[in-house]
Amino acid sequence: MTMKLADDCFFHDKDRMPHDEALAILKSRVRPVVDVESIDMHAAQGRYLAEPVRAPRDIPAHDNAAVDGYAFNHSAYNRQAGARLKVVGEAAAGHPYLTALSSDDSVRIFTGAVMPDGFDTVAMQEDILLEEQNGQAWVVIPPGLKQGANRRLAGEDSKLGAVLVEAGARLRPQDVASAAACGLNRLRCYAQLKVAIVSTGDEILRAGDRFVPGKVYDANAPMLEGLIEVAGAMPVDLGVLPDRADRVREALADAARDYDVLVVSGGASQGAEDHVARTIDAIGKRHLWQIAIKPGRPMSFGQIDDCVVLGLPGNPVAVFVCFLIYVRPVLARLAGGTWPEPVRYPIAAAFAQTKKQGRREFWRAKLTRKDGRLAVEKFARDGSGLISSLREADGLIEVAEEVTDVREGELVDFIPFTEFGLEPRR
Structure with a gap:
């Protein structure tokens, strides 16, 4: 409404x-x-979100491998001596290994694949040695691996019910990605x-x-x-x-x-x-x-x-x-968004300037380097019709009412134009 x-x-x-x-x-x-209207997720970027996006399940939903390698149960592993385990199968992303396993088994696993039931650790492909005996593959895992190595936990990104994007947020590509990761195809946004x-x-x-x-x-x-x-x-x-x-x-x-x-x-x-x-x-x-x-x-x-x-x-x-x-x-x-508050960065002034007391002033400025450090330079001319100063500026210096002078080297509040969603000067 x-x-x-x-x-x-x-x-x-x-x-x-x-x-x-x-x-x-x-x-x-x-x-x-x-x-408020329901819109296709693919058209949602740049719109203001009317209802929060909540995780409908743990994301990721399962423990999974962070690398290509061999998954195994850490209880069958000697951290000082390593282990030699039988390779009994393979798990790939979207194709989990579902057969029952013993603690002395291992499974070839690829990045993103669901961890086999009871397995908690992955040895990286480049760190292992493969052997074959009587037609059976064995993997030799070196010592030193901690329990849970190279494993991503279920819910590691987001837990069930967590607010991923707040209402009032202006949707960025990464916010849309969060909604997509939940399986959503439409979002409630403000017109x-x-x-x-x-x-x-x-x-x-x-x-x-x-x-x-x-x-x-x-x-x-x-x-x-x-x-x-x-x-x-x-x-x-x-x-x-x-x-x-x-x-x-x-x-x-x-x-x-x-x-x-x-x-x-x-x-x-x-x-x-x-x-x-x-x-x-x-x-x-x-x-x-x-x-x-x-x-x-x-x-x-x-x-x-x-x-x-x-x-x-x-x-x-x-x-x-x-x-x-x-x-x-x-x-x-x-438009339904939260109030956007630009970040003010304290940067040294590469100039000196006086001003009248009692009014807030916004000076056009560009970034420079002085003595090897980042500094900000105020445009010498203050004319309100000088479009060239907007084109050449990197942002604004905000000067409070009580300030009557700015000295060279003093920290000033600089707001880059990127804080307002504008492209930086090239």
Whole structure:
């Protein structure tokens, strides 16, 4: 069943919300808004799991051989002197040896084959000596083998009933492999979140349009489309809205009826031609407007009925950073996933920089080496329109509100773009 938004999902009563408080509100109030469906396991990668995957039996289900060799009962073996045992049969993967055995017997066994009943140890093929006497094969096993050597135990990977993949996980290839190992062919997953993208402004041209002096091409929409796909949602580009209040109102109302989330770039401030914020105030609710961060201060969260509306600045760098830090985890949660928390790596700064107190800042940075050690270098230019800095960066340096300066050699919190599911720079 779809879970709808509360009317005050993002409500707060501050003009400029500190970063941590904004995240805390989002974490506590955002819930899944999509239905659950059963899908073929082969189409499950990248989807958010709605029900946990539990082991229906021990995995592996039987003790089995970890190597090619000879299986035997360790009680018939002298660890100091070794043993000479009769070879009475063969066991291969999928073809167990089922005949009753005595403690003085051994069985030729191949990797993955079920261990014969009563046998607990395997001597590796390359360590043994084979002999033949009166048409009977014998194996000479050297000394030194511990009981249980080269044997995989039943349940060694997972025990009956164990949770293999938690609900809310975004399924990776290795998670799908765990489900397949259980024999599952369908998984209960959340439906893909439908996210509409809207760009705003009379100055915006789309790719392929004839260039006009004074206008700019829209870099935000294709960037957002890629970021939304990486986040596991389904993006739809609705085009560019002009700076006309009636057109903006009509388009946002239509999008809110058809999509789970609406991501708007531009029109987030309170200028005379910034109609997005006023439109959301008129036909919906706008909350968390103005966050004490750089870049991206005028970002907003709101809703039109049950459609979440995420208002982003117009500058590409601010759009990119705000998406990674705020929009991506919100989309994951709305889509049924757990809140993704990026790992911050303490790395030495290969630069010195001052900043204003009282706001959280995210600096574009790339990894380098200094005195033979890994370090991080901040881009010298901070412009929010410098797409080149995004292309050349390896990640973001997160600088807390109370910090006023960073000294060379000091450890800073570095978040590589790979933490957000993005490919590394090559």
